[in-house]
Amino acid sequence: MEATSIGAGGPGRRPRLEAPSRRWGERAIQGLLALCAVLSVVTTTAIVISLVGPTIGFFQDVSLGEFFSTEWFPTFEPPQFGVLDIVAGTVNVTLWGMLFAIPIGLAAAIYLSEYASPRVRKVIKPILEILAGIPTVAIGFFAASFVIPIVQDVWPGGFLGGAEKPFFALAAGLGIGLMIVPIIASISEDAMSAVPRGLREGAYAMGATKAKVALRVVFPAALSGIVASIVLGVSRALGETMIVVLAAGSTPNFTLNPVESIQAITSFIATTATGDIAQGSVTYESVFAAGTVLFVMTLAMNMISIRLVRRYREVYE
Amino acid sequence: MEAYRPPTERTRFAVAGARANVAAVLGSQPRGDVIRNNVFAGLLGLAVLIALAGLAALLAQAVVEGAPALGTNLITEPPSTIDTANAGFRPALIGSLMMIAFVIVLIVPLGVGAAIYLEEYADNTRWWNRLIELNIQNLAAVPSIIYGILGLGFIVRGPLDLGFILLAGAITLALLVLPVVIIASREAIRAVPPSIREGSLALGATRWQTTRRQVLPAAIPGVATGVILAVSRAIGETAPLLLVGATVFVTFDPTPLGANGYSALPVQIFQYATRPQEEFQTMAAAGIVLMLVVLLAMNSGAIWLRNRYEQKW
Numbered sequence: 001m002e003a004t005s006i007g008a009g010g011p012g013r014r015p016r017l018e019a020p021s022r023r024w025g026e027r028a029i030q031g032l033l034a035l036c037a038v039l040s041v042v043t044t045t046a047i048v049i050s051l052v053g054p055t056i057g058f059f060q061d062v063s064l065g066e067f068f069s070t071e072w073f074p075t076f077e078p079p080q081f082g083v084l085d086i087v088a089g090t091v092n093v094t095l096w097g098m099l100f101a102i103p104i105g106l107a108a109a110i111y112l113s114e115y116a117s118p119r120v121r122k123v124i125k126p127i128l129e130i131l132a133g134i135p136t137v138a139i140g141f142f143a144a145s146f147v148i149p150i151v152q153d154v155w156p157g158g159f160l161g162g163a164e165k166p167f168f169a170l171a172a173g174l175g176i177g178l179m180i181v182p183i184i185a186s187i188s189e190d191a192m193s194a195v196p197r198g199l200r201e202g203a204y205a206m207g208a209t210k211a212k213v214a215l216r217v218v219f220p221a222a223l224s225g226i227v228a229s230i231v232l233g234v235s236r237a238l239g240e241t242m243i244v245v246l247a248a249g250s251t252p253n254f255t256l257n258p259v260e261s262i263q264a265i266t267s268f269i270a271t272t273a274t275g276d277i278a279q280g281s282v283t284y285e286s287v288f289a290a291g292t293v294l295f296v297m298t299l300a301m302n303m304i305s306i307r308l309v310r311r312y313r314e315v316y317e
Numbered sequence: 318m319e320a321y322r323p324p325t326e327r328t329r330f331a332v333a334g335a336r337a338n339v340a341a342v343l344g345s346q347p348r349g350d351v352i353r354n355n356v357f358a359g360l361l362g363l364a365v366l367i368a369l370a371g372l373a374a375l376l377a378q379a380v381v382e383g384a385p386a387l388g389t390n391l392i393t394e395p396p397s398t399i400d401t402a403n404a405g406f407r408p409a410l411i412g413s414l415m416m417i418a419f420v421i422v423l424i425v426p427l428g429v430g431a432a433i434y435l436e437e438y439a440d441n442t443r444w445w446n447r448l449i450e451l452n453i454q455n456l457a458a459v460p461s462i463i464y465g466i467l468g469l470g471f472i473v474r475g476p477l478d479l480g481f482i483l484l485a486g487a488i489t490l491a492l493l494v495l496p497v498v499i500i501a502s503r504e505a506i507r508a509v510p511p512s513i514r515e516g517s518l519a520l521g522a523t524r525w526q527t528t529r530r531q532v533l534p535a536a537i538p539g540v541a542t543g544v545i546l547a548v549s550r551a552i553g554e555t556a557p558l559l560l561v562g563a564t565v566f567v568t569f570d571p572t573p574l575g576a577n578g579y580s581a582l583p584v585q586i587f588q589y590a591t592r593p594q595e596e597f598q599t600m601a602a603a604g605i606v607l608m609l610v611v612l613l614a615m616n617s618g619a620i621w622l623r624n625r626y627e628q629k630w
Contacts, residue, residue: 029525030438036430037439040453040499043492047463050470107364115361124365131372133612135553137583138605141590142375145382145598178371185368209350211357232458239460241556242583246590266462266556273469273560291466295459302458306451 051295054288061282067289072252072263074272074286081286083293085252089169089262090294093244094237096173096258097180101233104177105184106226112185113192114214125186132182140246143175148247155259163259167249170258175243180233187232187309191225192218228308235301239294241266265294379609383602391607395568396585401596406604408567409585412483413552413611415573416581419487420494420551421544427491428498428547429533429540435499436506437528457496464493465560473561481562483571483579489557494547501543505536538626545619549612555583582608 059067062081072085108128112121148171155163163170195218203213219226249261250271269287277284386404394405431453439446468489472479479485509532517527533540563584571579586608589601 023523026523026525030434033430033434033438036427037434037449039427040431040456040495041449043456043467043495044452046471047459047467050467050475051463054470104364104368107361108368111361111365115358124369127369127372130616131368133549133553133616134372134375135555135583135608135612137553137555137587137590138375138379138608141586141601141605142378144590145602146374146378178368178375181368181371209354211354212350214357235458236460239462241460241462242587246587266460269462269466270556270559273465279474288466288470291463295463298458298460298463299455302455305458306454 047295051288051292054285055292057280058282058285058289061285062289070254072268074268074283079282079286081282081289083265083290085254086263086265086268086290087293088254088256089244089248089252090238090264090266090297092169092256092258092260092262093172093176093240093248093264094234095256096170097176097237098230098234100174100177101180101184101237102230105181105229105233106188108181108185109188109192109226109229110214110219113189114210114218128182128185131178132186134179136179136240136242137246139175139179140172140243143171143243143247147171147174151259160257160259165249165259165261167247167261168259169248169262172244172246172248172264173258175247176237176240179240179243180237183236184229184233187229188222188226191222191229194225195221224308224311228305231301231305231308235298235305238301239266239298241270245270265290269294376609379602379605381602383599383604383606386599386603387606391603396566396589396600397568398566401600404600406582406585406607408570409580409582409604410607412563412567412571412579413582415483415571416487416490417548417552419484419573420491420548423488423491424495424498424547425544428495428544429502431495431499432502432506432540433528433533436503437524437532453496453499457500460556461493461554462556462560464489465557467492468557468561480576481578482576483573486558486561486563486579486581487573489561490551490554493554493557494551497547497550498540498543501546502536502540505539505543506532508539509535538623541622541626542619545615545622549615549619552612552615553583553608555581555587558584559587582611 067081067083069082070084070088071080071082073080108124112124116124144167148167151168151170151174152163199217199221200213203217208216244264245267248264248267250263250267251261252263252268253260255262268290272283273287277287390403390405392405392410393407394403395407396409397404435446435450439449441447468485471477472485472488473481477485477488479488513531513535514527517531518524522530558581563579563581566588567578567580569577571577582604586601586604589597589604592598
């Protein structure tokens with residue numbers, strides 16, 4: 001619209017450059033395209049509605065006090081709805097996953113951004129992309145059939161009760177860590193690469209070693225992007241389903257012990273909602289209540305991460 | 318060394334002085350710093366190696382454990398709990414491919430349309446356009462199982478009320494990967510230089526004619542790459558399908574609207590993997606190999622497309 005009105009300055013003297021018609025077709029197309037974009041807002045609204053409706057129904061039967069306590073047995077008679085059990089399960093696997101993924105992911109990012117030659121980068125980056133593209137059901141199978149026996153072999157005796165359980169949180173945590181490493185590595189590397197060369201060169205001119213430049217100059221300068229990558233990684237870990245279902249067991253357990261069998265929010269939803277549960281029953285509604293808790297947790301993480309990424313983009317680009 | 322003679326004594330003196338100066342500065346790096354630097358570099362390399370070893374172990378384990386079951390029966394035979402020696406993934410593979418077809422039909426117009434709107438039409442200073450943008454970033458990070466809840470509450474039951482059919486699964490997956498397509502397409506469209514648009518507009522083309530005939534053709538490789546990335550994510554997604562009715566052992570070929578149930582490759586793998594018996598574990602591993610082969614084929618296609626049609630401006 002701007003393009004057509006610019007030429008329409010002088011009346012009479014110059015030829016009119018305005019479109020001869022109102023261009024209804026153009027407007028219709030713009031409307032259709034806008035509709036496609038608005039669909040994303042509709043999706044979010046639909047997610048919120050499909051979560052909130054049954055959740056309200058759930059809280060008519062279960063008090064908030066009971067919900068925010070331990071003991072989660074929705075299918076027992078009488079059922080118990082203490083959501084903190086499965087929240088702890090989610091936090092448990094996320095914690096061990098991040099303990100693995102943060103050092104490995106950040107080290108890979110520093111290596112790729114500061115140390116690797118262009119040739120090495122060209123090999124390693126696509127491999128990390130492949131790792132990012134492995135379906136989580138494959139990682140879950142790997143965690144259950146490869147990681148668990150290895151952890152059981154190397155676990156020091158009866159430490160923390162011993163790694164006797166057939167499935168436990170640490171295995172799922174390591175699987176999730178493997179899944180998160182490429183996310184942290186690629187976003188952090190982006191942030192580090194965006195740090196201006198001048199900062200590095202200044203430090204080198206002062207006689208700093210490469211490690212000092214990486215750790216004391218580039219790392220702090222890229223900190224908001226690095227934190228954003230970690231927060232996004234946490235958000236992914238919280239919402240991961242298949243790895244937890246396959247490797248962490250299905251026992252609601254209010255613990256952060258890595259060798260205990262646990263149940264996460266996601267694995268509760270995945271195992272309960274597939275069964276033949278009656279629509280409208282409290283058990284059915286508990287799936288949505290758990291989903292709401294998960295949605296709120298990940299939403300908070302995503303908003304923090306989006307805000308942080310925006311900040312480092314503003315500073316250096 | 319004989320051939321090189323500094324022109325004068327004076328120059329030689331100056332060079333020696335400069336060299337000594339540099340050596341004094343660099344050479345005075347404390348020994349500890351130098352050692353720490355090397356240790357640090359070694360640790361970084363070790364970390365990268367651990368990540369790569371994890372991937373290698375995952376692939377090797379799937380191939381080794383699945384080896385006894387690898388063969389053409391994987392794609393020609395239905396799954397079975399009795400005759401596991403000849404069991405395969407036929408209905409699951411067909412289900413996955415059908416869903417992928419629907420997903421592509423849904424995400425290409427919707428995703429590209431939204432991307433064109435946001436890049437070519439939307440006024441970024443308006444709050445609603447910024448809201449749409451923020452919303453898409455957010456949707457990209459919503460856990461997949463939440464999309465399963467959306468599918469269960471909104472598509473299978475509720476407003477759309479399609480029932481537990483393959484189409485419901487496809488719509489759920491399409492919504493799940495739509496943000497990926499939108500984000501990738503926006504980047505591809507943004508990479509087309511403004512001079513192309515300005516040239517077209519200056520010749521009297523309308524905005525849509527410019528977009529349709531200049532911007533879109535130039536952005537197609539990037540868009541196609543984004544679509545393939547999204548589709549490969551959709552192929553591997555399991556959790557949402559569990560909620561919208563992809564069921565255990567479907568031994569017949571599924572149809573889009575058939576109410577008898579359907580399956581998908583990752584769901585079938587999951588169902589095998591949850592059974593502790595050795596033969597089912599083997600089938601799960603073989604299924605993973607099959608799925609990775611499908612993904613590899615698609616991603617090679619994406620890379621080929623990118624290299625074949627990529628334009629440098």
